[in-house]
Amino acid sequence: DSGVTQTPKHLITATGQRVTLRCSPRSGDLSVYWYQQSLDQGLQFLIQYYNGEERAKGNILERFSAQQFPDLHSELNLSSLELGDSALYFCASSLNPGIGPKSSYNEQFFGPGTRLTVL
Amino acid sequence: AQKITQTQPGMFVQEKEAVTLDCTYDTSDQSYGLFWYKQPSSGEMIFLIYQGSYDEQNATEGRYSLNFQKARKSANLVISASQLGDSAMYFCAMREAMSMRFGAGTRLTVKP
Numbered sequence: 001d002s003g004v005t006q007t008p009k010h011l012i013t014a015t016g017q018r019v020t021l022r023c024s025p026r027s028g029d030l031s032v033y034w035y036q037q038s039l040d041q042g043l044q045f046l047i048q049y050y051n052g053e054e055r056a057k058g059n060i061l062e063r064f065s066a067q068q069f070p071d072l073h074s075e076l077n078l079s080s081l082e083l084g085d086s087a088l089y090f091c092a093s094s095l096n097p098g099i100g101p102k103s104s105y106n107e108q109f110f111g112p113g114t115r116l117t118v119l
Numbered sequence: 120a121q122k123i124t125q126t127q128p129g130m131f132v133q134e135k136e137a138v139t140l141d142c143t144y145d146t147s148d149q150s151y152g153l154f155w156y157k158q159p160s161s162g163e164m165i166f167l168i169y170q171g172s173y174d175e176q177n178a179t180e181g182r183y184s185l186n187f188q189k190a191r192k193s194a195n196l197v198i199s200a201s202q203l204g205d206s207a208m209y210f211c212a213m214r215e216a217m218s219m220r221f222g223a224g225t226r227l228t229v230k231p
Contacts, residue, residue, distance in 0.1 A: 002163075002165075002166070033219065042223055042224070043212075045218060045219040045220065056219070057217070058218055058219065088162065092164075098152055098214040098219070099151060099215070100150070100152065100171050100173075101171040106152050106169060106171065107166055107169045108154065110156070112163050113163065113164075
């Protein structure tokens with residue numbers, strides 16, 4: 001158990017709908033990352049928040065948005081869903097922003113993932 | 120352009136032997152981090168090992184070690200004394216200032 005929690009575990013919805021995925025980081029971790037894993041695209045970095053502020057942005061679509069709240073949990077909002085959005089969505093957390101020496105706690109720990117199926 | 124390359128789609132190793140999974144990366148940043156993750160068939164992503172670009176010593180975590188060759192831009196994972204439970208997908212990843220990228224993965228199968 002990594003200490004990172006994600007809800008829900010599974011989500012089935014229809015095209016055009018909107019969903020919200022939730023992530024609680026490990027206790028004390030300030031940084032939250034969101035990733036998408038699909039068969040055709042592999043693992044893709046979406047976005048990172050550090051202590052409530054957006055830190056880095058990857059291949060996140062405009063239909064997707066995220067935020068990190070004062071209690072450090074994060075939500076990923078996916079709207080106008082398409083069939084191609086079906087994927088496993090992971091959240092990860094780290095104490096620090098993710099670059100630096102090994103001793104600086106940049107290691108990222110992943111949650112169990114949310115499997116999204118768009119029908 | 121591919122920033123993280125794992126050239127071995129699949130690898131086989133005999134139980135109790137050591138195995139090396141290859142990873143090369145491309146970056147112009149001076150400061151970056153390198154990760155290895157294991158993904159068993161159950162789907163979770165398990166953190167294995169981390170190496171910072173300025174770390175002078177190769178990272179080790181139990182049976183896992185990272186063979187970091189900065190000039191060659193390689194960060195190979197060495198698993199010693201393979202176990203049946205090591206059978207899984209293994210991903211190499213690199214964190215730069217504004218991005219995090221993953222390789223395509225290597226499927227490792229440990230034979231009894």
